[in-house]
Amino acid sequence: MQHLLTDQQRAKHTDFKNFVTLNVEPFAEQWDREQRIPDHVISMLAKSGYLGSSLPPDYGGQGWDIVTFGLLNEALGKGSSSLTGVLTVQSMVSMALLKWGTEEQKARWLPPLAKGEIIGAFALTEPGAGSAIQALTTEFTQSSIDDSLILNGKKQWITCGQHAGIFLVFGKLGQRSIACLVPAATSGLEVEAIHGLMGFRAAGLAKLTFKNVKVRSANLVGKPGFALSHVAPVGLQYGRISTACSGLGLLRGCFEESIAYAAVRKIAEKNVGEFGMIRSLIARMGTDLEAGSFLCHNACRSEDDHVPEAFEKTLTAKYFTSRAAVRAASDAVQIRGASGCHESSAVSRYYRDAKIMEIIEGTTQIHEEILGKIFVGQAGRSGT
Amino acid sequence: MSTAEENGVKETVKRFILSSIAIADLDDDDNLFESAIVNSLFAVQLMTFIEKTFAIEVEMDDLDIENFKSLNATTAFVMRKNGRAGD
Numbered sequence: 001m002q003h004l005l006t007d008q009q010r011a012k013h014t015d016f017k018n019f020v021t022l023n024v025e026p027f028a029e030q031w032d033r034e035q036r037i038p039d040h041v042i043s044m045l046a047k048s049g050y051l052g053s054s055l056p057p058d059y060g061g062q063g064w065d066i067v068t069f070g071l072l073n074e075a076l077g078k079g080s081s082s083l084t085g086v087l088t089v090q091s092m093v094s095m096a097l098l099k100w101g102t103e104e105q106k107a108r109w110l111p112p113l114a115k116g117e118i119i120g121a122f123a124l125t126e127p128g129a130g131s132a133i134q135a136l137t138t139e140f141t142q143s144s145i146d147d148s149l150i151l152n153g154k155k156q157w158i159t160c161g162q163h164a165g166i167f168l169v170f171g172k173l174g175q176r177s178i179a180c181l182v183p184a185a186t187s188g189l190e191v192e193a194i195h196g197l198m199g200f201r202a203a204g205l206a207k208l209t210f211k212n213v214k215v216r217s218a219n220l221v222g223k224p225g226f227a228l229s230h231v232a233p234v235g236l237q238y239g240r241i242s243t244a245c246s247g248l249g250l251l252r253g254c255f256e257e258s259i260a261y262a263a264v265r266k267i268a269e270k271n272v273g274e275f276g277m278i279r280s281l282i283a284r285m286g287t288d289l290e291a292g293s294f295l296c297h298n299a300c301r302s303e304d305d306h307v308p309e310a311f312e313k314t315l316t317a318k319y320f321t322s323r324a325a326v327r328a329a330s331d332a333v334q335i336r337g338a339s340g341c342h343e344s345s346a347v348s349r350y351y352r353d354a355k356i357m358e359i360i361e362g363t364t365q366i367h368e369e370i371l372g373k374i375f376v377g378q379a380g381r382s383g384t
Numbered sequence: 385m386s387t388a389e390e391n392g393v394k395e396t397v398k399r400f401i402l403s404s405i406a407i408a409d410l411d412d413d414d415n416l417f418e419s420a421i422v423n424s425l426f427a428v429q430l431m432t433f434i435e436k437t438f439a440i441e442v443e444m445d446d447l448d449i450e451n452f453k454s455l456n457a458t459t460a461f462v463m464r465k466n467g468r469a470g471d
Contacts, residue, residue, distance in 0.1 A: 100444050223447040230447060233428045306436045308404070308429035370425070377406045 001293040005067070012068050016075035019048060024079030025346075031202040032349050035195050037083055042163060045083075046116020050076075051090045054238070055098060059106065060114035070245040070300035077249025078256075081353035082202035084249070086119065088242035088361075089160045092235035093120030093168045096179070099234045100222040105181065109166060121164035122235055123155045123182075123208055130157075131366045133228055138171030140178055143214065149173070149180065151188075151213040159360070161206025162193050168235070169210075170227050177227035181219040188213040199352035200360075237311060239361040240318040241299060247321035247357045248292045250350050254328035255285045257347050258335045272335065281331040288324035295320050312374050319367040322357035329354035393438070394459040400433050401455070412456045417449060427452070434458065440465040 002010060023044055031037050045051050054069045055061025064072075069091070076084040094113045097105060097120075112118040129135040138153030153171055161167075167182045167189075184191060194205040222231040259282060262273030272278050295317040302310035332347040333340035340347045358364045394412070401410055404426060416426075430452060431442045440462065451461040 100447075102444060222444055225449070226447045229427045230431070233425070237428075306432060308400070308433045308436075310432070311425050311429055374425075 001290070001297055004297055005071075009065075009068050009071060012064070013071040013075065016072050017078075020075050020079035024076065024083060028080040028083070029344060029346070029349060031080065031082060033201075033343065035197075035201045036162075037080075037086070037202045037204065039163075041083065042086060042116065042119065045086060050087060051116035051119075052094070052114025053087075054091060055094055055110060055114040059098075059110035061094075061110075062114075065300075066241065066303040067297065067300040070241060070296055073242045073245035074249040074252070074296065077246030078253040079249070080202070081246055081250060081356070082200050082204075084242065084246040085159045085200060085203035086163070088239055088246070089122050089164075090116075090120055091238040091242055092122040093166070095238045096122075096168060096231055096235035097181075097221060100179075100226075100231050102218070104218065105221065109181065113166075118165035119160055119163045120166050120168065121158050121160045121206075122239070123158050123161075123167040123169040124232060124235075125155060125157050127154055127156045131363055133170070133232065136171055136177070136228075138169065138210065140171050140173040140180065140215075142173075147217050149215045149217055149220075151180070151182065151210045151215055153210050155208040155210075157194070158206050158208055159200070160204045161191055161208060162204035164191075164206075167208065168221065169208075170232060173224050176225040177229075178224045179221040179227040179231040180215055181221060182210075182213065182215055186213050186215070197356075199349075199354070199356040201352075233311075236361060237303070237314060240314045241296075241303060243357060243361045244292075244299060244314065244318035244321050245296050247318070247325040247354070248289070248296050250325045250354055250357070251285070251289050251292055251321060251328045253346060254325070254332035254350055255282070255289050257350075258282055258285060258332045261336055278335055281335060285328045285331060288320075288328060292317070292321040292324055312371065315362075315367055315371055318361060319364065319371060322354075323364060325350075325354040325357050390459060390463055393462050394455060396437060397434065397458050397462070398455055400437075401430070404429060410455055413454050415453050416455075417453055430458070434462055438462050438466060 049062045050072060052061035053064045053072055054066065057063045073084055073087060076087060090113065094110065097109060113120055124133060126136060126138060128137065140149045140151050143150050165184050167184065168179055169182045170179050182189065188211045190209040192207045194207055197205060262278055262282060263271060265272040299314040299317040302313045329347065329351040333351050336345065336347055339345055342348060398410055435442055450457060452458050
């Protein structure tokens with residue numbers, strides 16, 4: 001797939017991989033065990049410009065194309081899915097705000113988001129509303145005193161909630177869906193860390209409770225009634241691109257760990273890689289890696305080209321790489337045997353993180369429902 | 385207003401809609417969002433299509449269902465954004 005990249009994209013990809021080799025891979029197991037990414041690591045992401053990679057330079061971002069954003073997520077995904085989660089949600093909030101924010105909101109929030117001076121989190125999921133986002137119960141009401149809004153409700157499984165300085169919160173104002181920026185320091189907002197996750201253990205997930213939180217009506221992003229149809233989809237599109245490419249990185253990690261092990265580990269006089277059954281597992285992994293690379297590139301290119309097909313191409317890429325990552329991680333543990341089951345092994349972490357990929361930014365089953373409908377619809381339209 | 389240009393916009397949008405959703409035909413005033421014929425991605429896909437095809441940007445102030453509810457509404461919106469309405 002390298003031949004599809006420009007010289008600049010290839011050079012950036014090399015930079016990203018070097019960053020991960022130096023600053024991420026040696027520490028990823030420790031972060032996973034401690035269930036936290038140290039603040040200085042997030043600062044390193046910020047200093048490297050990674051947290052504002054797709055925002056325009058006018059707002060302090062790097063203005064990188066989406067293919068480059070995908071390569072960044074792929075490189076980081078190989079190192080740590082948890083760390084990539086910071087990029088995922090930062091881009092979800094930033095890009096939704098770039099598209100639908102007022103000039104005042106963009107001037108106020110995009111520069112610190114681009115520089116990583118503040119972390120954003122996408123507060124959509126609720127205890128009773130995951131994939132079924134229409135079931136949101138978080139409620140905004142109009143204040144009887146002034147033109148502010150009063151927010152009540154609960155959000156759950158919010159990636160980077162522990163680090164966030166600003167939340168993009170989705171809820172209902174009467175019957176209309178709305179999205180609203182809520183600073184973490186707002187009175188009445190309680191942020192509770194979630195520990196004990198199977199995977200993404202260091203991604204800083206949090207539970208949010210809003211009790212009569214007062215928010216300026218000027219913090220509304222987009223117009224009431226369009227939060228779920230227009231604001232959330234922009235954020236989710238970047239979330240899925242990030243997750244698809246992060247899953248691809250995890251898959252690459254499984255592949256590289258497996259071929260390295262298979263080349264040196266001996267059973268009797270033979271290397272593990274000389275056994276046909278092991279070669280079968282590695283063949284599937286390598287083929288999935290190649291296919292996933294093309295699907296991710298295609299999705300990113302479509303987003304760069306700003307074509308309507310970008311949405312289904314991104315769904316396809318995320319669906320493919322998340323499932324392939326689960327298969328690859330399982331096979332990578334199998335190839336390594338007992339050593340792959342220990343917490344010191346990257347494949348052990350990959351195995352736990354991979355499953356999360358199938359759940360975040362829309363479950364595998366939601367992807368199947370949407371993609372199945374799209375594909376069947378295509379047949380109907382072509383009259384076949 | 386250039387009728388030929390408006391008709392061109394309408395035909396282009398119509399072709400996109402018919403290629404995106406499973407319906408045989410579409411009348412100019414059929415309500416796309418009340419008829420439950422669109423899938424959950426359609427709203428943003430339609431927005432992306434008109435942005436790309438007609439080199440306009442749908443902005444926060446444009447978020448009004450009246451701008452996109454039908455073929456006629458979407459055509460009028462594109463013409464307005466391009467400064468063509470009332471030419």
